[in-house]
Every structure is written in C-alpha cells, then in structure tokens.
Amino acid sequence: MADWPQRANVHITEGYLPITHCAAWAGACALPVAWSFRRLDLGAMPQQRRLVVAAAAGFLFALTALKLPSVAGSSSHPTGIALGTILLGPAAMPVLALLVLVFQALLLAHGGLTTLGANLFSLGVIGPMVVWLVWKAAGAMRLSEPTSVVLATMAGSTGTYVAASLQLALAFPDDAGGVLASFGRFAGIFAATQIPVAVVEAFFTLALLRALHGATRRAVAS
C-alpha cells in the first residue's frame, strides 16, 4: 500500500485529475448549475431576498478565505455553504459556489479551472444537498433552530470533504485495495482536520443567521 500523507483537501488542484474525470465532473455539474441560474433570477427576485443572496455570497467568500488551524498541526478551510442553503435552498448554491471557485482558481491558484467541475460538485452540489437534508430532518424531529443549524452545517461541511475524498479516490485508486481503500484512507485522514473546522463553521453560521434574522426583524418593526 502507498505511503499516505496526513490530510486531504476540498479544493482539488489544477491538473491533478485525469482529463476524463474533469470532463465527467463538469458534466455532472451542468444540470445543477443551469437549474441554479434559473432559480437565482435576481431581476425577478424581491429586494430583500436579493440582499439575502448577497449576504450568503459574502459569507461564502469570507469563510472559504479562512484557513483555520485544526488539530495535529493541520489547517483547513470552512465551506460556508450552510447559510445560503438554509436561507435560499440548495438550488441557490451551485451559482454562488461557482463564483467563489472561479475567483479562487483565477486569482489565488486555489483549486483550478480543469478541476472546477469536481470542486463545484463537492462544494456547490453535494455539500448543500447534505445541509438541506439534515436541516429538513432536524426540523421534522422538532430540534431547536440552533441545534438544527449546527448539525446541518457540520454535516454539509463534512459531506463536502467526503465528496472530495471520493473524487480523489476515483482518480487515484490504491494499487492494492482499489477505490474503496483509497477513499477510506482519504476520508479517515481528512476527518481529523475537518471535523473541528466544521464545528467552528457551524457557530459562525449560527451567529450570522441570528444577526440576519435580527436585521430583518428590525427592518419590519421600523
């Protein structure tokens, strides 16, 4: 078995996936992105909802720029997807994630244009879907809003990294154990780094969500 490193990453770097994988992940994103563009019709949207879109986009930009220290001398980025997913639904997120990923790929050399489809699929499609499912399940179980936000955010952040692990495992299967062994090792390695970061992200999300509710309530009351 190969000598594995200590961690994995949500943003797969330029040129690191085989071209067939790049094409496949880009193709997998095509429908969600088209759907997202259609749902995020800013021109037809009420002003207040447009401002919520701006806040969600700002949160995504700000959080994905933070490289939070985690355990064992490693660091990782929060995903920032939960706020927008909870407020706007998962359909809004592919477009917002696309903006952030293109910005990072072009200006920061973080991620990449060839790996844009793979990164978008994990950050803009899988992560928000996980957030949404957990948010809805928590609501059905009548959990409190703070608990639901924390659980949904942590699940979405972790789900994003699980998807990235699968993408890497598919591209680089272990010689002995294949994709499953590769995935298990990637997922096991990143979990130690990402789970503490997901907890911090959950509290950031909760704080901004509460502040947004407060701002909206004050505006309605005034």
Add this chain to the structure above:
Amino acid sequence: MKRMGAAAAVAGAGAVALSLIGWESADEQAQEAVYALRPGYTPWLSLPSLAAAVPEPVLFGLQAAFGAALICIAFRRLGQGG
C-alpha cells in the same frame, strides 16, 4: 460605511493572520496525497495566476475582506428595510 470598512479590515487581517500560522495548507496536503499514491506524478496543466506575484495570505485577506464588505452592505440595506 465606516462599519463596512472596519468589518472588511478585520476579516481581511484575520484571514492573513490565519494564513501566516504556517500549518501545512490543504492544497499541499492534497498534492502530497497524490504523490504518495503515484510517485513521480506531474499535473498535466498549470496556469499562471496572481498568486505567483502576490503572497497567498494577502490574496486570501482580500477575498475575506470582499466577503465581509458584501455581508455589511446586505445588512445595512436589510436594516433600512431592503
């Protein structure tokens, strides 16, 4: 406007400070993973970017500042009733 500037500055400075801690970045970690599995692997494409000319922490700081400014604008407008 002052609040927006302050929030953007705090977010930007925070992102820069966190980037400077020096713990191994996620990108480097992913690359190590690939090299461990495929010794001698070379990425088939590498594009030039601003990161070659400007330190990465500064770029992350600018991104965080932009995000914080966007949040402040949204809050301010929401506070005014949209």
